[in-house]
Amino acid sequence: MTSIDSAASATGPGFSSQLLEASSRRYGEKAIGVFLAACAVLSVAVTTAIVVSLLVPTIDFFRQVSFEAFFLDTTWAPRQATSRFGVWPIVVGTLNVVFWALLVAIPVGLASAIYLSEYASARARKTIKPVLEVLAGIPTVAIGLFAFFAMRPAAAALLPFLDWSSLWSVGVAGVAVGLMTVPLVASISDDAMRAVPAALREGGYGLGATKLKVSLRIVFPAAISGIIASIVLAGSRAVGETMVVLIAAGRTPALTVDPTRSVQTMTAYIAGTATGDIPTGTLDYNTIFAVGTLLFAATLVLNLVAIRLVRRFREVYE
Numbered sequence: 001m002t003s004i005d006s007a008a009s010a011t012g013p014g015f016s017s018q019l020l021e022a023s024s025r026r027y028g029e030k031a032i033g034v035f036l037a038a039c040a041v042l043s044v045a046v047t048t049a050i051v052v053s054l055l056v057p058t059i060d061f062f063r064q065v066s067f068e069a070f071f072l073d074t075t076w077a078p079r080q081a082t083s084r085f086g087v088w089p090i091v092v093g094t095l096n097v098v099f100w101a102l103l104v105a106i107p108v109g110l111a112s113a114i115y116l117s118e119y120a121s122a123r124a125r126k127t128i129k130p131v132l133e134v135l136a137g138i139p140t141v142a143i144g145l146f147a148f149f150a151m152r153p154a155a156a157a158l159l160p161f162l163d164w165s166s167l168w169s170v171g172v173a174g175v176a177v178g179l180m181t182v183p184l185v186a187s188i189s190d191d192a193m194r195a196v197p198a199a200l201r202e203g204g205y206g207l208g209a210t211k212l213k214v215s216l217r218i219v220f221p222a223a224i225s226g227i228i229a230s231i232v233l234a235g236s237r238a239v240g241e242t243m244v245v246l247i248a249a250g251r252t253p254a255l256t257v258d259p260t261r262s263v264q265t266m267t268a269y270i271a272g273t274a275t276g277d278i279p280t281g282t283l284d285y286n287t288i289f290a291v292g293t294l295l296f297a298a299t300l301v302l303n304l305v306a307i308r309l310v311r312r313f314r315e316v317y318e
Contacts, residue, residue, distance in 0.1 A: 054296060057289035064283055070290070076253035076264070078287045079273075085287065087294065089253035093170060093263030094298075097245055100174020100259065101181055101238035106231060108178075109185025113227075116186070117193035118215045129190070136183040144247030147176035152248065162260050168250030171259025176248055177241050181234040188233065192226020193219050225314040232306035236299050242267040266295045 062070070065085050073086025112132060116125055152172045156164040196219050204214040220227070250262030251272055264272075270288055278285045 051296075054289050054293045057286045058293045060281075061283070061286035061290040064286075065290075074255055079284055083283070087291065089255045090264050090266050090269050090291070091294075092255055092257070093245075093249070093253065094239060094265040094267070094295075096170045096257060096259075096263060097174045097177055097241070097249065097265055098235055098238045100171050101178035101241075102231070102235060104175050104178025105181040105185050105234045105238075109182045109230070109234070110189055110227065112182065112186040113189035113193060114215050114220070116190045118211060118219060129187070132186055133183045135179065138180075140180070140241065140243040141247070143176050143180055144173075144244040147172050147244060147248035151176060163258075164260055166250070166260060166262045168248060168252075168262035169260050170245075170249045170263040173245045173247075173249035174238075174259075176244050177238050180241070180244070181237050184234050184237060185230045188230035189223070189227045192223035192230070195226070196222045225310045225312075228309045229306050232302055232309070236302045236306075239295070239299055239302065240267060242271045246271055266291050270295075 070085050070087055073084055074088050075084040075086045076089040077084045116129055120128060148168075152164075152167075152169055155169065155172050156162075200218050200222060201214055204218045209217070245265045246268040249265065249268065251264045251268060252262040253264045253269075254261055256263065269291055273284070274288050278288075
């Protein structure tokens with residue numbers, strides 16, 4: 001009997017199942033599966049606990065403050081003698097920071113990603129990308145102090161026609177947050193662009209396109225889903241930033257879009273108020289959780305939008 005006939009007879013009925021079965025039970029595989037399942041359950045449980053811990057005090061807050069007073073009033077003074085709980089000043093302050101942050105992070109991050117993906121040599125890429133990502137590892141307190149003591153005076157010197165009477169500036173804080181999020185946009189966008197098949201680039205070059213046209217008209221649209229995800233993640237990062245805005249933007253709730261003014265963001269209010277001096281169960285205490293729930297909902301919406309956009313513009317290559 002030849003080797004082929006032996007293999008054929010070995011795979012006959014009654015023998016194939018024995019070949020496919022393990023000679024002994026793989027307890028290690030089962031243990032790994034149980035461990036991974038436990039990690040998944042733990043992550044869901046932690047998320048559920050966070051939601052519950054936010055919702056319970058928030059419900060108590062809205063038993064004392066109406067939805068109209070929270071969402072329609074334009075004055076935020078929760079700890080004054082005549083308390084007012086209009087959340088829009090700190091929401092607008094947060095949006096101001098996000099606007100200035102994305103105004104810096106999007107062009108700088110995307111330009112860096114295009115250079116790293118399409119123009120940089122292998123040696124330059126190995127040098128520049130780690131240095132760029134170091135920026136993401138700098139403590140936010142250090143960046144906040146840099147924005148307050150260096151960036152704010154520099155902005156006043158470069159733009160003397162603006163009113164810099166305030167020591168704090170939402171524009172400077174937003175630019176500092178934008179510098180922090182540049183590595184996020186650049187790294188994710190670079191990875192998305194490098195994942196585009198080389199055949200698309202070669203086709204563009206074959207038609208006589210320049211490197212710039214190939215980068216902007218072929219590679220960029222092909223990687224748009226990853227680029228959008230990086231921008232939305234950068235926006236979420238800017239929404240949740242605390243220390244930079246607390247140090248550089250101030251703590252003055254103001255319904256303004258002036259970049260030179262001091263504002264208060266939602267995260268800055270939470271960080272500045274939750275100091276342990278507020279009695280548990282009071283209205284001031286519950287206000288922190290009401291703002292935290294609103295912040296949680298905002299980041300959740302941003303993540304859902306990111307998922308939908310990524311699915312909408314995702315390109316699949318074989």
